[in-house]
Amino acid sequence: MNIGDTLFNSIKGTFNPSGNSLTGVGGIITLFLNIAFVLSGLILLFFFIMGGIGMIGSAGQSDPQKAEQAKKTITSAVIGFVIVFTSYWIVKLISSLLGIQNLIF
Secondary structure, three states: OOHHHHHHHHHHHHHOOOOOOOOHHHHHHHHHHHHHHHHHHHHHHHHHHHHHHHHHHOOOOOOHHHHHHHHHHHHHHHHHHHHHHHHHHHHHHHHHHHOOOOOOO
């Protein structure tokens, strides 16, 4: 069993479920976009959790600055979500207009 081939095929199946080859510029862009969207979702989740913990932690304190910072964190996470969501659909639209199949998931 070749561990490198097994790992690469596992990664290819996860981020490129269509099974297209990852050769060429298109395959590399597809892999990059899929990984970028997954990572941005994980980062978004992290900031939502951190903002929520900040809101809970500042609930009983007399320092309103901590609550304001937690609100800013959550607001920034929502703005980031809108940007990622919009960019996802723009990429889908461009791939549809150009006739590129399975550019993203």
